[in-house]
Amino acid sequence: MWSLETEACWQLLVDEVMTGMKEWRIQHPRATFQEIEAALDAKLSKLRARMLQDILLASKAAKVSDEVEGERPNCPQCGQPMESRGDESRTLTTNYNQELTLSRSYAHCPACQAGLFPPRRGTQAVVGGLHSERG
Ligand SMILES: [Zn+2]
Numbered sequence: 001m002w003s004l005e006t007e008a009c010w011q012l013l014v015d016e017v018m019t020g021m022k023e024w025r026i027q028h029p030r031a032t033f034q035e036i037e038a039a040l041d042a043k044l045s046k047l048r049a050r051m052l053q054d055i056l057l058a059s060k061a062a063k064v065s066d067e068v069e070g071e072r073p074n075c076p077q078c079g080q081p082m083e084s085r086g087d088e089s090r091t092l093t094t095n096y097n098q099e100l101t102l103s104r105s106y107a108h109c110p111a112c113q114a115g116l117f118p119p120r121r122g123t124q125a126v127v128g129g130l131h132s133e134r135g
Helices: 004-027 033-058 121-129
Strands: 083-093 099-108
Touching: 004 033, 033 099
Parallel strands: none
Antiparallel strands: 083 099
């Protein structure tokens, strides 16, 4: 789970979105539906990127090194348990063009030298989803 500190940070971003939209509306009293939606998306994109990053980092799969052998991911190529190779950063682009940097442990297979990032299939599915094309 993420920390209270993280939640406090999200709350600040939520407040920022609300305040920002109020100000934006005052400045754009005749905005169309599309314009309002675009402004809202732009403001929410910061919040959603931050939440996405925090949730991914807080996930149990974040560190291979914390896991006992047997629970570590197996190599997709040869089936041997993989080893942690320390942290590695990845920068991803989410919907609405927000960049987020994830520092995850990088799994390495000592048997066939295959590398895996991030280590877990479940996590991969989430990260893969970040690249989905939208608007
Ligand atoms: Zn292998």
